[in-house]
Amino acid sequence: MTSDHVDGAIGEAPATAAETGDPELARLVAETDEGSQELAPVDATSPVELAIEQGGVLRVPESDALDPDAADATFGAGETMILNVGPQHPSTHGVLRMMVELQGETILRSKPVIGYLHTGMEKTAEELTYVQGATNVTRMDYLSPLHNELVFSLAVEKLLGVDIPPRATWIRMLMCELNRISSHVMWAATNGMDLASSTMMIFGLRERDLVLGFFEKVTGLRMNHNYIRPGGVAADLPDGWEDDVEAVVDTVGARLTDYDNLLTGQPIFRERTEDVGVVPAELLIALSATGPLLRAAGVAWDLRRAMPYLAYGDVDFDVVVGSVGDCFDRYAVRLNEVRESIRIVRQILEKMPSGDYRAQDKKVTPPPRARIDESMEALIHHFKIFTSGIEPPEGEVYVAVESPRGELGCYLVSDGSNRPMRMHIRAPSFVNLQSVPALLRGGLIADMVAVLSSVDPILGDVDR
């Protein structure tokens, strides 16, 4: 992140010819009664003006394109056509519908139409207690369930003000980094499939399965784990977990070379991804984009580094950034983030502390099973936690973590009862999807699938 970006983002006035004091330049610039008519450099335009000028968003009602009677088959020169893609399209990563305005093969404006997977999970969260809440949020972004559980648990813990034992923190970090690996290799798989490399699809799914196998051993499930809970994690790591993790990261690390051999240097892949879907970093910042999408454009913004949570301050890793911000950079950033995650996991293997895996606070976590047989008090605490649950004090908190797709935030409002009064998830896919019209604008319809895939929208996360 250079300071230029921030300066550009706040729209500072450019240096005028009079200020620079160049007489030759001043002669060329005619002064009018409306001030200098000098053409400012492009980067002096504020991102807001850029967004409005370049306006890639097609703002027409979604039902218009559905009316067959309104269709007109005769096109004059210069006329545009609105093409509907999806929601049932294999390369839309779920049920995403795109309306694209075409002039010939060039995309002018576009509009992602979403909501086909909306199940009202924020409303459901108001019906569930804080103890049950993690089972709900884990179903939102189904490729990174552990990050969803993490952000919810961190928000509840911030409301409660409880401290988490170090081992629980490090177990959470281990699981989240493994989840990042599984999510990124799954992305590489679907991206390969979108660009007609079905070998990549098989490769990516194969590596993801290794990680899911470890998750199954630890949490009992391959998805929707409900493993990270307010107060710690659900269970300690199983015996011999070090060997399993080592086997996973060794294998994935070695097979990343296969990905390089298959795609990175391959002319067809590079032709399809290089210089496709490029927008300036300032526009992405103005459009609130985060994650690999923003980092590929050269902005080194990673919450793990900038606002460390868990124990990310104690491990050594690099924030991977791109230079051009095209689809290839987004591919390269994700691939190298897998390498960084492997680096973090290896450090966790060395530094994993011993101790409790959940806070020993009777009001937050249930007592161990053995205590229930011995102590009446433990039985009462156990019963209270699973019937009425945790009751945090009144208040509101916003917590954000770096999910594989960007900033995953949780805004939690408590009214002092055992259920959240409002739980809002700031879904990275939902916000990043806003950049798609800007990325598509001026490109070819044939590149649309490559661009959509490179943004990595998870529709469960978009619609919630």
Add this chain to the structure above:
Amino acid sequence: MAPAGSLAWQIPALGQIPTVNSAGDEVFFPTRDRYVEVATVLRGAGFATCSDLCAVDYLTHLRRKVPDGVAAERFEVVVNLLSFTPARRVRLRVMIPEDDPVCPTLFFVYPGTENMEREAYDLMGIRFDGHPDPSRILLPQDWEGHPLRRDYGVGRVPVQFKEAPGPR
């Protein structure tokens, strides 16, 4: 009086805005009229991106704690702004009355709020004045009501655990 280290000391325009510290986060309570102006000032001060915008319905909890000089209303629009250098967050909470659920749009300050405001309109029924595309985003266009309001009922399907009683 703003606490030490508060943004209100660095940005004079924030001096008059009621503020609290909520679990370590700085929260400002601008009025509905001054909300866009305050956001513009903050963007000029380095808060380059709007990371989140959502609406909250306090119908069941109207007597919540708010700082002096702020009249609690039923709805709130909550905006989380983010600065990259230095890494810092600030939150704005804007009171929206029940009988006039309208809020000025932040689109012309932060274009990234376009979808977030559409979502807040769709699910909470707060209209954003001046928004370029004020339509529903998640629910069908002909949906009635705004489901995240506290007085919007939750549909339930009765579950039959035992065999249905026979004809006799």
